[in-house]
Amino acid sequence: MIIQFIKKQLLLMIRNPQILLILLGMPLILITILGFALGGVMNGEEVRLKAKIAIVEKGDSGEELSLFLKELEASGLPKESKAAIAEAAERLLPSELLRDQVLENQELKKYLSVQEIEPGSLEKVKKDDSYSAIIEIPEGFTEQVLSSIFLDEGKRTELRLYRNEGEELASNLVRDLLTGFQEQYSLGSVMGRSNGANFPISAISQEVKGGISHVEERTPLTSTTYYAVGMSVMFVLYIASNMGSFAYREKEDHVFDRMVLADVSIWKYFIAILLTTIILALLQLGILFGICALFYGVTWPDLTSFLIVTLALCLAVGSIGALLTSLNYRAHSEAFSNIFSTVIITVFAFIGGSFGGMFSSDFIQEIGSLTPNGAGMQAYFKIFQGYPLSSITTELWSLAIFSVIALVIAAVLFPKKGGGAI
Template sequence: MIQSFIKKQFLLFIRNPHELLVLLGMPFILVTILGFALGNVMDGDDGAPKIHAKIALVNEGNEQADIQRFVHEVESMKLSANQKQMMVHTAKAMLPVTTLKNEVLGSKELKKYIKVVTVQPSKLKKVRQDDSYAAIIKVPNGFTYSVLRNALLGEQQPAKLSFYVNEGKEMTSEFVEDIVLEFQQRYSMFSALGKSGFINHSFTIPDIHVQGKVETVTKKKPIHAITYYMVGMSVMFVLYIASNVGSYAFNEKQLHVFDRILLADVSKWSYMTGIFISTVLLAFVQLNILYGVTSSVYHIKWPALFSFLIVTLALSLAVGGLGVLLTALNFRINSEQVSRFFQSVLVTLFSLLGGSFFPSGQLSDFMNTLGNFTPNGSSMSAYLKLLQGYGLTEVTHSILYLCLFSAAMVVASVWAFPKRGNLS
């Protein structure tokens, strides 16, 4: 008998092309529209603002002369030969101005963003009036000598760079300022090591690199917009299965189909079991069709197919639980309004909290936690982790939650379903 109920539900969906278009066609269309429309924003591609900073480097001193001056000073000190050798070696390796110009601002990673122009000190005033420069870095006379004395001899007076920014180029000037601050912090650390006596003859100044590649914190595969919305729209539209099943069941009650089932000495729990299983199967089929078509069209690969099927089954069970609960509530209040309210309000609310339209975690940790308590949010988190290369063990908590959610909905539906005398 339960098999007949399942067959009936499938036939109802197949014979309703409007519902099929909404459940299968609409998500694919939205994935395409949102994926391409918001792809630049989410992927950080061409939609991101371009940074092209022109920087003037004004060096009023002579780095090599400063180094020689420091070397001569060290050689005249009353220190051991080993200490002198260590300081001379370190001084010749530091080269702060050269490092800033060639290895930091002129590095391979930053060349496409920054153009460094060496400017004579006599032209500083003219350059400050030139609006094409995003920033000006002025290296005062004796800067390298001061850096060496501060780092290796513990002199309290720090070396200072003069940094001028163009207020009309706020973003690019801040970009350059962050780089210079990083440079300054590295040398401050080096200075602290020197003052503490941790630098010896084998110590070399650490390389300063600015990485141009964006990576995720866990170094897993990044999620692109098409992939994100494939998951987001699929877990959203699968919820409509539950509301549609609830509406179909109530229509059967209105048409006295349910009464005839009871008169045929069929238990109402057999009927509800058929509702649950058919909803689970319909959701499972819908998700596989959506993911299969979208993955084929946009060449999205699932690293672990078995894990994908387990998460899909768990989500389908959660939708099945919602389906029987909505059916029970419709029967209890003798109205289709519960299914309609779920379809028009709760699905949208769940989708917003669960991150179907945008990552809810960007708003706050509380919103992210709240979204994971929705069936679509929990399953979406699991799907995205699988797409990033995580294993089944990393999404076990989501699978367990979806199963518990399904069980809770089934228990609630048993409580909500009206007694036999109140079914009219």
């Protein structure tokens, strides 16, 4: 019977151009438009990610080194230590290391464009939107950092970073680089002191490469990938509302009565609705992702994980379909399907992130990750970026719990008597 249901439902949908347009046409159109229109914002291709950085040094690292050496000479350290520290300090000037090992690094050059700016131009540069970030090295930074590290003296000081919020990806990259540099510089210094002043410069360099390597090792999310997933997980929800409406019309048109008279049990019908919705959702996602793979090159590195997420998402859609059917039957109208397709899917799409991260509030993002489309989307992204299956257990649990709750409510609400009585 289930096969008859699926066949019948497929025929009904195929012969309804309006539904086909919603289920397949609209998502493909939106993937194409959003994917290409916003390509510059999100495209993960290497050439597209270019951070223009201004660096402003307010002091003079040479003079500050001389100052530090005088302090060192005045300290009570043994003569051998003083010589070793002096030699190390000359090699470990923080501002020079930042320039040589990070900003001028060969690996990073294709992502970064660095310009030295005079301190007097800082305010002007701050107003220039073309910069992704400005690094300000405060006066006395070199002397204070060296004193702090080698003599346990001096005030703690920090580099200052101005980020251009309009260039989120690029400015985040600069922030990550600086954080990594600061951490490794401190770590290297501590290690160097315990080993007697043999500073592990190579370790700093290695880590800096590591900092960028996380951008490279994980497959970047292109805008086409983002919207292929975002639109698919959004539009698959329309299968549920359509099934709810179809089921209600079967009751209204007395077709459901024919099934009751043919001794089809209520629960068999309920399960048929659930399974039909799941299978139609699988077909829809299969078609959408198949087209995206063929025409937009959105391919999945781990097909097993991809299928597991797809199944979990389709189960959630199936339970929504069953829930809407129950609610429509109870309300004696299609109202619940209509509210779901016009209001709830839109809300889910926005908070779940189908149109990009529109909300900065952690709370809304948390709620969004609990929606079936939000959870499905996050899981798909992780798989796409090469994360293992174990990293998406939260999303899978979220989808499973959602499905169980929706199914239980649907089963409780589903009228237990058939035909005109319901």
